[in-house]
Amino acid sequence: xxxxxxxxxxxxxxxxxxxxxxxxxxxxxxxxxxxxxxxxxxxxxxxxxxxxxxxxxxxxxxxxxxxxxxxxxxxxxxxxxxxxxxxxxxxxxxxxxxxxxxxxxxxxxxxxxxxxxxxxxxxxxxxxxxxxxxxxxxxxxxxxxxxxxxxxxxxxxxxxxxxxxxxxxxxxxxxxxxxxxxxxxxxxxxxxxxxxxxxxxxxxxxxxxxxxxxxxxxxxxxxxxxxxxxxxxxxxxxxxxxxxxxxxxxxxxxxxxxxxxxxxxxxxxxxxxxxxxxxxxxxxxxxxxxxxxxxxxxxxxxxxxxxxxxxxxxxxxxxxxxxxxxxxxxxxxxxxxxxxxxxxxxxxxxxxxxxxxxxxxxxxxxxxxxxxxxxxxxxxxxxxxxxxxxxxxxxxxxxxxxxxxxxxxxxxxxxxxxxxxxxxxxxxxxxxxxxxxxxxxxx
Amino acid sequence: xxxxxxxxxxxxxxxxxxxxxxxxxxxxxxxxxxxxxxxxxxxxxxxxxxxxxxxxxxxxxxxxxxxxxxxxxxxxxxxxxxxxxxxxxxxxxxxxxxxxxxxxxxxxxxxxxxxxxxxxxxxxxxxxxxxxxxxxxxxxxxxxxxxxxxxxxxxxxxxxxxxxxxxxxxxxxxxxxxxxxxxxxxxxxxxxxxxxxxxxxxxxxxxxxxxxxxxxxxxxxxxxxxxxxxxxxxxxxxxxxxxxxxxxxxxxxxxxxxxxxxxxxxxxxxxxxxxxxxxxxxxxxxxxxxxxxxxxxxxxxxxxxxxxxxxxxxxxxxxxxxxxxxxxxxxxxxxxxxxxxxxxxxxxxxxxxxxxxxxxxxxxxxxxxxxxxxxxxxxxxxxxxxxxxxxxxxxxxxxxxxxxxxxxxxxxxxxxxxxxxxxxxxxxxxxxxxxxxxxxxxx
Numbered sequence: 001x002x003x004x005x006x007x008x009x010x011x012x013x014x015x016x017x018x019x020x021x022x023x024x025x026x027x028x029x030x031x032x033x034x035x036x037x038x039x040x041x042x043x044x045x046x047x048x049x050x051x052x053x054x055x056x057x058x059x060x061x062x063x064x065x066x067x068x069x070x071x072x073x074x075x076x077x078x079x080x081x082x083x084x085x086x087x088x089x090x091x092x093x094x095x096x097x098x099x100x101x102x103x104x105x106x107x108x109x110x111x112x113x114x115x116x117x118x119x120x121x122x123x124x125x126x127x128x129x130x131x132x133x134x135x136x137x138x139x140x141x142x143x144x145x146x147x148x149x150x151x152x153x154x155x156x157x158x159x160x161x162x163x164x165x166x167x168x169x170x171x172x173x174x175x176x177x178x179x180x181x182x183x184x185x186x187x188x189x190x191x192x193x194x195x196x197x198x199x200x201x202x203x204x205x206x207x208x209x210x211x212x213x214x215x216x217x218x219x220x221x222x223x224x225x226x227x228x229x230x231x232x233x234x235x236x237x238x239x240x241x242x243x244x245x246x247x248x249x250x251x252x253x254x255x256x257x258x259x260x261x262x263x264x265x266x267x268x269x270x271x272x273x274x275x276x277x278x279x280x281x282x283x284x285x286x287x288x289x290x291x292x293x294x295x296x297x298x299x300x301x302x303x304x305x306x307x308x309x310x311x312x313x314x315x316x317x318x319x320x321x322x323x324x325x326x327x328x329x330x331x332x333x334x335x336x337x338x339x340x341x342x343x344x345x346x347x348x349x350x351x352x353x354x355x356x357x358x359x360x361x362x363x364x365x366x367x368x369x370x371x372x373x374x375x376x377x378x379x380x381x382x383x384x385x386x387x388x389x390x391x392x393x394x395x396x397x398x399x400x401x402x403x404x405x406x407x408x409x410x411x412x413x414x415x416x417x418x419x420x421x422x423x424x425x426x427x428x429x430x431x432x433x434x435x436x437x438x439x440x441x442x443x
Numbered sequence: 444x445x446x447x448x449x450x451x452x453x454x455x456x457x458x459x460x461x462x463x464x465x466x467x468x469x470x471x472x473x474x475x476x477x478x479x480x481x482x483x484x485x486x487x488x489x490x491x492x493x494x495x496x497x498x499x500x501x502x503x504x505x506x507x508x509x510x511x512x513x514x515x516x517x518x519x520x521x522x523x524x525x526x527x528x529x530x531x532x533x534x535x536x537x538x539x540x541x542x543x544x545x546x547x548x549x550x551x552x553x554x555x556x557x558x559x560x561x562x563x564x565x566x567x568x569x570x571x572x573x574x575x576x577x578x579x580x581x582x583x584x585x586x587x588x589x590x591x592x593x594x595x596x597x598x599x600x601x602x603x604x605x606x607x608x609x610x611x612x613x614x615x616x617x618x619x620x621x622x623x624x625x626x627x628x629x630x631x632x633x634x635x636x637x638x639x640x641x642x643x644x645x646x647x648x649x650x651x652x653x654x655x656x657x658x659x660x661x662x663x664x665x666x667x668x669x670x671x672x673x674x675x676x677x678x679x680x681x682x683x684x685x686x687x688x689x690x691x692x693x694x695x696x697x698x699x700x701x702x703x704x705x706x707x708x709x710x711x712x713x714x715x716x717x718x719x720x721x722x723x724x725x726x727x728x729x730x731x732x733x734x735x736x737x738x739x740x741x742x743x744x745x746x747x748x749x750x751x752x753x754x755x756x757x758x759x760x761x762x763x764x765x766x767x768x769x770x771x772x773x774x775x776x777x778x779x780x781x782x783x784x785x786x787x788x789x790x791x792x793x794x795x796x797x798x799x800x801x802x803x804x805x806x807x808x809x810x811x812x813x814x815x816x817x818x819x820x821x822x823x824x825x826x827x828x829x830x831x832x833x834x835x836x837x838x839x840x841x842x843x844x845x846x847x848x849x850x851x852x853x854x855x856x857x858x859x860x861x862x863x864x865x866x867x868x869x870x871x872x873x874x875x876x877x878x879x880x881x882x883x884x885x886x
Binding site: 018 | 454457461484487488489490491492493494496497498617620621623
């Protein structure tokens with residue numbers, strides 16, 4: 001009887017979520033720690049994840065889940081730093097290189113930014129894959145190196161190491177092969193348990209929506225943003241969320257080295273308008289969340305000043321040096337490795353660009369990035385990608401360049417061309433005025 | 444890419460059921476055979492079962508699932524028998540000893556009854572546990588012995604052996620610990636894949652409803668009956684279902700040997716009215732399904748004749764002898780082993796019985812049956828149980844006997860008494876006229 005009693009309580013928990021009856025904090029803690037320690041089977045956890053995906057968890061249950069996952073792993077001890085530790089998180093999108101730009105702006109403005117980031121996922125390219133295009137740049141720092149880098153430069157951009165977030169690691173692997181990735185509560189707990197483990201005081205969330213994003217609809221993006229803000233604030237972290245339109249790629253470049261190049265231009269005050277505008281506001285909110293300024297107006301002005309004065313660019317140089325990267329590539333982006341081939345794709349008609357199929361641009365970039373030349377594990381090519389010459393609303397004439405494919409392998413090129421075909425929609429009349437890039441804010 | 448493709452298609456299947464998109468026959472076959480052969484993990488199968496439990500499967504998908512499960516295991520080859528092979532299945536209830544009575548009636552009437560039955564489950568007592576109260580009675584016959592017994596007596600009541608229904612065995616174990624037992628589609632596929640593996644021409648389903656049954660509500664019972672009838676007919680089996688009221692126990696005895704005794708009385712034409720009425724109609728429909736009679740009227744008349752002429756009782760004797768049981772216990776039920784102690788529970792008030800908490804009577808019987816005297820595996824006690832002296836609608840006076848507990852262990856007795864306390868509801872006025880025991884029929 002005693003041996004079975006643990007199992008019975010797991011089944012009771014599954015039954016509750018199945019029947020839309022709320023779980024207590026203790027039940028959620030029991031489930032998470034039981035799964036991480038192996039007392040609860042993959043099958044039971046998978047059944048629960050499916051019940052959550054179909055029935056949802058309340059915002060309160062989601063907060064308990066996040067805390068339980070957070071408690072399963074170590075947190076970064078940043079108590080020796082001043083209380084201005086702020087990070088940002090993005091649900092990602094095609095061409096989203098904001099992390100590369102915002103971390104140095106925020107650190108240049110006096111914040112401590114312990115950014116733990118990821119590799120590529122789905123059709124988006126990871127921040128770490130982009131940084132690794134800089135020769136020598138290391139993203140696998142030890143906890144000691146993370147603290148040393150933060151002390152020296154005020155920011156660090158690294159991957160999660162083996163010890164961090166064991167609950168999320170185990171749950172994520174299971175979700176990935178049980179069709180339970182698409183759940184607002186599970187996405188929220190996964191993101192927030194990792195971010196809150198950084199020991200931060202403030203957090204700015206960039207929640208993307210549209211065809212290039214994880215959350216296709218604005219309603220889903222808003223719900224996810226609300227859950228994350230609630231969970232962050234419940235843990236006493238100053239949390240702000242922006243809902244961002246990711247219906248078309250951000251900026252003009254999609255790739256690894258290509259996006260680093262665009263980030264450097266933006267840090268030099270010469271970036272595309274959309275990238276600059278978004279990064280200035282995100283950094284502005286980080287200054288608000290970190291208590292450096294009182295208003296978003298002052299935050300944006302400060303961020304703009306750090307770009308124009310090139311202080312943010314200088315901070316990015318420091319970061320690259322501190323993480324072992326070849327700083328000559330920052331000083332002269334022409335030194336970033338480049339692809340063997342370039343293929344220009346031209347417009348066959350006159351008109352206006354009314355939409356760009358972001359998700360297909362992302363897929364094509366992922367295809368081009370896969371370097372199978374060397375036998376063994378697939379590597380990420382630091383040179384390939386897509387450069388967009390036209391964005392939504394732009395006028396084009398027949399024969400004018402729409403985009404350029406930077407490629408290294410014939411096979412990848414032909415696959416990418418197939419995926420990209422007709423990804424530009426061109427019509428006689430200009431599209432209706434687009435809503436603002438930043439759709440809404442939870443502040 | 445090739446290695447991952449199998450996994451991708453499983454995830455697509457999970458995603459479809461999660462999103463209420465129907466699965467094709469091929470997808471369901473792939474899922475079932477993949478799980479049985481171990482290509483699909485417990486976690487993936489558990490996630491799918493939870494999605495099915497929450498979103499349901501259509502009647503067509505349920506038929507595909509049943510067929511796929513059926514095809515994973517061997518079927519019984521009864522091709523050497525005349526085409527009058529008919530079985531019945533009951534979803535069970537407290538005091539339901541109908542299988543013990545119907546199988547001999549049907550066989551005495553010329554049908555071949557290859558009944559594969561089960562041990563106790565939940566709060567109901569299995570047919571096999573009851574038969575095993577007869578000293579020597581073997582329920583674990585080999586396939587060869589099953590065919591030999593059928594040739595000799597026309598009926599057999601056995602448990603599933605190791606080779607039978609491997610898909611159901613594996614799925615059931617998983618459902619049991621992932622809170623996915625309660626799904627009409629999964630229950631239907633589980634029952635019907637086993638019954639259809641018997642190679643039968645006709646099938647009569649006894650679908651119970653009420654507090655003593657698997658399906659609490661009549662609507663759920665009806666849905667399950669409709670699914671099972673559809674699936675049986677889709678496989679060209681003449682299938683009939685009766686929806687039965689199991690709100691109070693059937694007959695007067697709940698236990699193992701006690702129920703065998705009541706079955707013998709019924710087979711002798713001296714059973715309680717409810718047991719007799721139900722068995723006559725169920726057997727009547729078996730004769731219809733087997734093509735022995737043209738109408739249920741003729742079927743019931745035939746069944747009644749087989750009881751009154753004691754031909755059904757003679758067939759039960761043959762069955763007991765063929766399966767190795769001590770036939771003296773049939774000829775003189777007083778020889779069935781009896782419990783050491785009896786405790787009469789008396790009414791403290793005058794009035795009418797308005798309800799009996801069936802599920803608690805069942806739980807108490809299960810407690811009394813558990814024989815832990817011998818160290819090691821718990822055994823089923825062949826002697827204990829509950830004898831009900833009053834049924835719903837009966838008049839009682841203070842001090843009159845309501846029921847007798849037959850017990851062997853002090854511990855079990857006190858637990859059973861606790862579970863049984865107040866299981867009789869007694870009021871001043873008689874309850875409203877009860878609806879018929881057989882609530883509805885799908886014929």
